[in-house]
Amino acid sequence: MSAKKQSKMTDTAWKDVLKGSYGLIQTLGVFILMILFMSIFLPRFLTVINMMNILRQLTMNLIVAAGMTCIILTGEFDISVGSLVCLIAVIVAKLIHLWGIIPAVLVGLLVGIGFGALNGVVVTKGKIPSFITTLGTSLIARSLAFVISDGKVIADIPPSFKIMGQGDINGFPLTMFFVIGVYAVCYILLTQTPFGKKIYAVGANRQAAMLSGINPDKTKIQAFIIISFLSALSGILLLSRMGAIQPYTARGLEFDVIAAVVIGGTSLSGGEGNILQTIIGVFIIGLIRNALNLSQINIFWQDFATGTIIIIAVLLDTLRKRIASRM
Numbered sequence: 001m002s003a004k005k006q007s008k009m010t011d012t013a014w015k016d017v018l019k020g021s022y023g024l025i026q027t028l029g030v031f032i033l034m035i036l037f038m039s040i041f042l043p044r045f046l047t048v049i050n051m052m053n054i055l056r057q058l059t060m061n062l063i064v065a066a067g068m069t070c071i072i073l074t075g076e077f078d079i080s081v082g083s084l085v086c087l088i089a090v091i092v093a094k095l096i097h098l099w100g101i102i103p104a105v106l107v108g109l110l111v112g113i114g115f116g117a118l119n120g121v122v123v124t125k126g127k128i129p130s131f132i133t134t135l136g137t138s139l140i141a142r143s144l145a146f147v148i149s150d151g152k153v154i155a156d157i158p159p160s161f162k163i164m165g166q167g168d169i170n171g172f173p174l175t176m177f178f179v180i181g182v183y184a185v186c187y188i189l190l191t192q193t194p195f196g197k198k199i200y201a202v203g204a205n206r207q208a209a210m211l212s213g214i215n216p217d218k219t220k221i222q223a224f225i226i227i228s229f230l231s232a233l234s235g236i237l238l239l240s241r242m243g244a245i246q247p248y249t250a251r252g253l254e255f256d257v258i259a260a261v262v263i264g265g266t267s268l269s270g271g272e273g274n275i276l277q278t279i280i281g282v283f284i285i286g287l288i289r290n291a292l293n294l295s296q297i298n299i300f301w302q303d304f305a306t307g308t309i310i311i312i313a314v315l316l317d318t319l320r321k322r323i324a325s326r327m
Contacts, residue, residue: 204270
């Protein structure tokens, strides 16, 4: 092989590396700058108490974001996750005194799976856009949460159930072990299994995936089930951590999660993304909210900040695609 050909191959390899790592470098850079900035201007930011509070508060977002990454990779959305988290928490809170902890949790997870299957079937077989479908199921789930709870706070949760969400090991929240388990399973699923390859293939090019023998509809239904199952799990952990639930809980969760996934480098058009980078995206959103709280800025500005982040994230996603195409 000539030196000229070797040089061309080397240049191509470097371009591939830069193309694949651009999103990670960009996300990490923002994350590190945020930590430095907050450490300088917010003295209480780097305290152990604040860090542990952030971890506890982000458990729900992290778990749901893992599922949202899977569904966005297929080129779809699910904006019903906030309502579903609330509904599952309400169902479990109602059933836990009647049937016990394990049966109540199992029913909650099964209801979550049912909602995911419903979303997937309506989107793929009914040919209704996922945004409209999940908007409808979001309203259904939220309405059911109000009906079941009678619009009131459900409290009086057994102490044995609250250990899961409020306990810790040497200060490290137990809920984070669920987060670690979820991301370990999802990472292996997306990177080491045929199902993961199908997820990426369907999102990148549906027609090419079909020609390769992949069933796009089946893959999308499975992705919808995954995100709804993880939303149900998140609702159960949220109930355990709070020890009570009200039908207004988790409003707007879907927007925080979608913003975090896009900030983490997952393309809104599907087929491109890394679930581990989603973790950084979730923490970026969480740190911004935490900084606003520590700064004692009016809480109503938090949604303004989230909306701004979503717009910036989409613009960065577009910019990333342009840079990648040029390279």
